[in-house]
Amino acid sequence: xxxxxxxxxxxxxxxxxxxxxxxxxxxxxxxxxxxxxxxxxxxxxxxxxxxxxxxxxxxxxxxxxxxxxxxxxxxxxxxxxxxxxxxxxxxxxxxxxxxxxxxxxxxxxxxxxxxxxxxxxxxxxxxxxxxxxxxxxxxxxxxxxxxxxxxxxxxxxxxxxxxxxxxxxxxxxxxxxxxxxxxxxxxxxxxxxxxxxxxxxxxxxxxxxxxxxxxxxxxxxxxxxxxxxxxxxxxxxxxxxxxxxxxxxxxxxxxxxxxxxxxxxxxxxxxxxxxxxxxxxxxxxxxxxxxxxxxxxxxxxxxxxxxxxxxxxxxxxxxxxxxxxxxxxxxxxxxxxxxxxxxxxxxxxxxxxxxxxxxxxxxxxxxxxxxxxxxxxxxxxxxxxxxxxxxxxxxxxxxxxxxxxxxxxxxxxxxxxxxxxxxxxxxxxxxxxxxxxxxxxxxxxxxxxxxxxxxxxxxxxxxxxxxxxxxxxxxxxxxxxxxxxxxxxxxxxxxxxxxxxxxxxxxxxxxxxxxxxxxxxxxxxxxxxxxxxxxxxxxxxxxx
Numbered sequence: 001x002x003x004x005x006x007x008x009x010x011x012x013x014x015x016x017x018x019x020x021x022x023x024x025x026x027x028x029x030x031x032x033x034x035x036x037x038x039x040x041x042x043x044x045x046x047x048x049x050x051x052x053x054x055x056x057x058x059x060x061x062x063x064x065x066x067x068x069x070x071x072x073x074x075x076x077x078x079x080x081x082x083x084x085x086x087x088x089x090x091x092x093x094x095x096x097x098x099x100x101x102x103x104x105x106x107x108x109x110x111x112x113x114x115x116x117x118x119x120x121x122x123x124x125x126x127x128x129x130x131x132x133x134x135x136x137x138x139x140x141x142x143x144x145x146x147x148x149x150x151x152x153x154x155x156x157x158x159x160x161x162x163x164x165x166x167x168x169x170x171x172x173x174x175x176x177x178x179x180x181x182x183x184x185x186x187x188x189x190x191x192x193x194x195x196x197x198x199x200x201x202x203x204x205x206x207x208x209x210x211x212x213x214x215x216x217x218x219x220x221x222x223x224x225x226x227x228x229x230x231x232x233x234x235x236x237x238x239x240x241x242x243x244x245x246x247x248x249x250x251x252x253x254x255x256x257x258x259x260x261x262x263x264x265x266x267x268x269x270x271x272x273x274x275x276x277x278x279x280x281x282x283x284x285x286x287x288x289x290x291x292x293x294x295x296x297x298x299x300x301x302x303x304x305x306x307x308x309x310x311x312x313x314x315x316x317x318x319x320x321x322x323x324x325x326x327x328x329x330x331x332x333x334x335x336x337x338x339x340x341x342x343x344x345x346x347x348x349x350x351x352x353x354x355x356x357x358x359x360x361x362x363x364x365x366x367x368x369x370x371x372x373x374x375x376x377x378x379x380x381x382x383x384x385x386x387x388x389x390x391x392x393x394x395x396x397x398x399x400x401x402x403x404x405x406x407x408x409x410x411x412x413x414x415x416x417x418x419x420x421x422x423x424x425x426x427x428x429x430x431x432x433x434x435x436x437x438x439x440x441x442x443x444x445x446x447x448x449x450x451x452x453x454x455x456x457x458x459x460x461x462x463x464x465x466x467x468x469x470x471x472x473x474x475x476x477x478x479x480x481x482x483x484x485x486x487x488x489x490x491x492x493x494x495x496x497x498x499x500x501x502x503x504x505x506x507x508x509x510x511x512x513x514x515x516x517x518x519x520x521x522x523x524x525x526x527x528x529x530x531x532x533x534x535x536x537x538x539x540x541x542x543x544x
Contacts, residue, residue, distance in 0.1 A: 001043075005050075005066040008039045009059060012103065013076055019107035033103065037096045044092040052088045054080050073329060079106060083118040087134035094130035101126050109328060125457045129529060205239050205247045213254045216268055229271035233278040240287045243296045245306060252279060252309035280314040289321035292330035303333060307340040315341050315348040322352075323360040335363060339370035346371065350379050358388035365394045369401055377403050384410060393425040400429025405437060412441050424461045431465025439469050443477070452492040456499070456526070463499035467506035475509045482515055490524075498530040505534025513538060 059067035069075040239247035352364030383395035414426035481500040519531035
């Protein structure tokens with residue numbers, strides 16, 4: 001059984017990859033889906049259901065590990081875990097269409113195709129009947145933090161640089177105690193030293209930088225300062241080309257520490273400034289972008305140190321790089337850096353909103369969301385009318401997170417947009433505001449006569465937004481909806497009752513247990529399933 005489950009997971013991963021490579025009518029893709037469906041139904045034949053428990057890097061079945069992968073870019077377990085999924089249950093009788101919809105969701109590129117959604121939301125919108133999930137409640141409260149919860153575990157290799165430098169510094173202090181006269185090093189001497197170190201097979205870039213900065217602190221002539229700074233810049237250009245970002249960080253840290261540790265003379269200040277300008281230059285930043293697109297993996301620690309030491313002058317260059325990057329992983333890193341740098345100069349980031357490329361505008365809005373400066377709302381607001389719907393949705397979400405009452409009228413108008421995806425984004429954004437007037441906008445939408453004619457997906461989004469408020473009046477309204485008897489338009493009305501029932505579960509309204517217990521026996525599957533989901537959430541909250 002364990003081996004069969006392992007093979008099933010591998011077949012699902014294969015289908016996930018083929019979904020990205022081939023169109024849905026391609027024979028290779030169709031065969032892959034058929035193989036998954038065949039294996040799954042075979043395993044379900046003697047069982048009512050299959051349960052899969054999910055941790056950060058593992059998938060379990062009956063306490064047996066059936067999948068393990070620690071690759072942060074390719075792990076199926078991490079893909080599900082980072083969005084809050086703790087358990088996934090597949091019930092016997094699952095149709096091929098529902099299985100294919102599930103594979104379609106896990107195959108999406110969440111950086112490019114569904115920038116503002118996650119797996120949990122998309123599965124909820126599909127309203128699967130044979131696939132059930134258990135989600136960490138903390139992810140339901142703030143579903144946009146999933147991007148920050150998956151932490152890469154990188155180990156930095158140990159080296160003996162510290163020991164070498166300690167020995168070097170002790171020897172140097174011994175020389176100073178003897179008051180030995182230091183002969184200034186000329187450019188030829190420096191170049192000879194570099195060639196000697198570079199002739200070693202092991203990378204000595206960090207040691208070389210330590211020596212060059214030490215020389216810069218000792219020399220007094222302008223010419224030597226200029227030559228040494230030029231050599232440091234050459235070493236840094238080489239380092240970024242080779243992916244040695246530790247060297248770049250080291251240089252920035254030495255400049256930042258300045259006279260407190262290295263006793264630079266006044267004449268060295270100009271040289272230090274030229275080194276800082278070089279690291280923040282277009283040339284170095286563009287090389288860094290190429291490095292990322294080539295798949296170079298950097299630790300979170302190095303990225304953080306790099307971004308915190310950079311100067312605001314690098315912002316325009318990073319924006320240019322962001323517009324050229326080809327991979328989602330590289331864009332994610334640059335967005336993170338710009339989110340840090342943008343706190344120092346918001347105006348330079350705002351210039352990205354004027355770009356002709358829709359994806360750069362969308363990413364700029366996402367950066368402004370991460371910065372969290374409410375003053376950006378004025379500049380984001382016009383983007384809700386952008387010709388590309390992906391930009392519009394990102395702008396709408398930003399207004400919900402950063403805006404207050406001043407943006408509510410814009411979102412209220414968008415709730416009536418002709419595009420359903422825009423309406424859903426606007427509903428979600430209004431819910432994020434969490435202010436009393438926003439609650440009234442959602443209630444007005446639900447009470448409108450046209451509400452019953454909306455899709456169930458849109459109805460659910462309204463009730464999901466309404467769950468933000470756990471007020472007594474909201475619970476009373478929801479209870480009235482689920483208790484209401486209707487004789488006409490029963491399908492549409494049952495959709496409204498199903499959404500209200502699920503909302504009662506999200507809110508944690510214990511007084512709804514009795515009516516939900518009756519609804520779980522309803523002849524209407526949608527109403528029955530959502531009542532069961534609500535009961536599970538109430539029981540989960542009670543147990544907690």
